[in-house]
Amino acid sequence: MMRAGLIGCGRIGCEFDDDAARIGIYTHAAAYRAAEGVSLHALADADPAKLAKAAERYGIPAERCYASADAMLAAGGLDLISIAAPDRFHADLALKAMATPGVRGVLLEKPLALSLDEGRAVVAAAQARGIALAVNYSRRFCPAHARVRAALDSGELGRVQTVTGFYGKGVRHNGSHWLDLLRHFFGPLASVQAWPSRAAAFEGDPSPDLRIVLASGLVAHLQASNHLDYSLFEMDIVAEHGRVQLLESGHRVIWQRVADSPYYAGYRLPQLAEVDESGMRDLLLHAVQDLRDAVLAVRVPRCSGEDGLAALQAAEAACRSLQSGQAEALP
Incomplete structure (x- = not known):
């Protein structure tokens, strides 16, 4: 069983689950709970109210809920990381996640970064460490x-x-x-x-x-x-x-x-x-399943870091x- 950590408990991280009856599994958190072979293990968000609401909704104990991404990554024990934080944090968090021992795959919300230099650094880090890097351009999973x-x-x-x-x-x-x-x-x-x-x-x-x-x-x-x-x-x-x-x-x-x-x-x-x-029902479920399969098969995700870099370019x-x-x- 792969353990996943989620950074960011806002809309695409958790809150679109309020609309699940209409759009299906459309959050990172729900996708990790629904996909076979993976589990939602830890949450991180700087907003205490969002973190507490997500913890209650998904049954994550307090000891695995963190006020910062750094604290969650330092605790370790994670195979997959989802980054659903605001755009300006994407590149830095992706680099930190990929530098965390044991991490094998990262699912990053779009855009990859806010500059080409940052984007290239993220893609290079994934290639150097052999980490499956996926960017959630969700229509590729529809x-x-x-x-x-x-x-x-x-x-x-x-x-x-x-x-x-x-x-x-x-x-x-x-x-x-x-x-x-x-x-x-x-x-x-x-x-x-x-x-x-x-x-x-x-x-x-x-x-x-x-x-x-x-x-x-x-x-x-x-x-x-x-x-x-x-x-x-x-x-x-x-x-x-x-x-x-x-x-x-x-x-x-x-x-x-x-x-x-x-x-x-x-x-x-x-x-x-x-x-x-x-x-476009269940798009995040399809994305998480693809990331899981990419890690297991040692292949490139359906929407890769290189694809994310091309869109950013x-x-x-x-x-x-x-x-x-x-x-x-x-x-």
């Missing part, structure tokens, strides 16, 4: 999204014409989710150009509009929305044989197939074929482009 990837890979949709979408709440914090999904579906990104938008920044993280050119030549456009008004995360894939829309943050996927127009003779239109409402290129006014190339 069966409904996997179906979209399969349709693209098989050629079922034909030649992709364009990809557009919306995001909000910072290009690093949430925009990197979209950039990772774009890369997951369509391959490496070649360049990013950014323009100021009317959307609010998030904790100093800007929310620009983007034009992304992929290595394949495909061009995608990502528009920012103001998260202070409401949440909006969408991707619209327009292809030769149809159209796929990932709506409501990915909980609903609309499939359209090209067919003869019901209105005008001689015209063809994308027409509704299916609404997939299987949603794209987000950082967007921030540089805001300053330069030019498209910024990606490695």
